[in-house]
Amino acid sequence: xKTAIVYTEERLRVNxxxxxxxxxxxxxxxxxxxxxxxxxxxxxxxEDAALRAELEGxxxxxxxxxxxxxxxxxxxxxxxxxxxxxxxxxxxVLQGEGEIGYPCVVxxxxxxxxxxxFWADDKREAERLLKGEGxxxxxxxxxxxxxxxxxxxxxxxx
Numbered sequence: 001x002k003t004a005i006v007y008t009e010e011r012l013r014v015n016x017x018x019x020x021x022x023x024x025x026x027x028x029x030x031x032x033x034x035x036x037x038x039x040x041x042x043x044x045x046x047e048d049a050a051l052r053a054e055l056e057g058x059x060x061x062x063x064x065x066x067x068x069x070x071x072x073x074x075x076x077x078x079x080x081x082x083x084x085x086x087x088x089x090x091x092x093v094l095q096g097e098g099e100i101g102y103p104c105v106v107x108x109x110x111x112x113x114x115x116x117x118f119w120a121d122d123k124r125e126a127e128r129l130l131k132g133e134g135x136x137x138x139x140x141x142x143x144x145x146x147x148x149x150x151x152x153x154x155x156x157x158x
Contacts (some may be wrong), residue, residue, distance in 0.1 A: 003028035004039040008046050014113070015045065047073045047112075075109050075136060090148075092138035095130055100137045102126070109134045114147065 005019060005028050012019055012030065019030050022043070029039070033048055041061045044052055052066040064072060071077045075092075082089050093100045094109070106129045108116035119140075120126035126137060141148055 001040045003041045004031045005043045090139045095135040105138045
């Protein structure tokens with residue numbers, strides 16, 4: 001099975017070791033978004049839902065598929081799905097839709113890799129950090145600075 005691992009140039013620069021390791025393990029090609037449909041199987045490491053959907057429409061196997069990509073790249077949709085599945089997460093509010101209390105963590109709804117994540121001690125600081133739209137405010141974990149990630153597979157939290 002001819003496999004492609006799809007990256008943007010920028011994400012490949014940051015994740016080259018992982019991409020090359022995965023490529024070697026799977027015998028796959030690492031390609032950019034100008035990827036052709038000459039592959040049987042695509043592993044997406046980008047946010048491009050349109051390209052995923054296009055390839056799916058051509059009958060190609062895509063991981064993560066277009067719907068999964070949309071949910072995974074939107075913290076609000078991810079938290080909604082987690083709530084549906086009974087997976088715990090720290091309380092949050094969308095920008096402009098309520099108060100969470102302070103201190104809090106201000107995050108871009110669509111940020112990745114720990115970028116666009118800020119600490120706000122009070123409302124004034126949170127307002128200064130809320131540049132544009134698409135942010136959420138979240139209660140911090142008890143261990144300040146600790147990055148908590150949860151992976152779910154087959155209904156199990158790993």
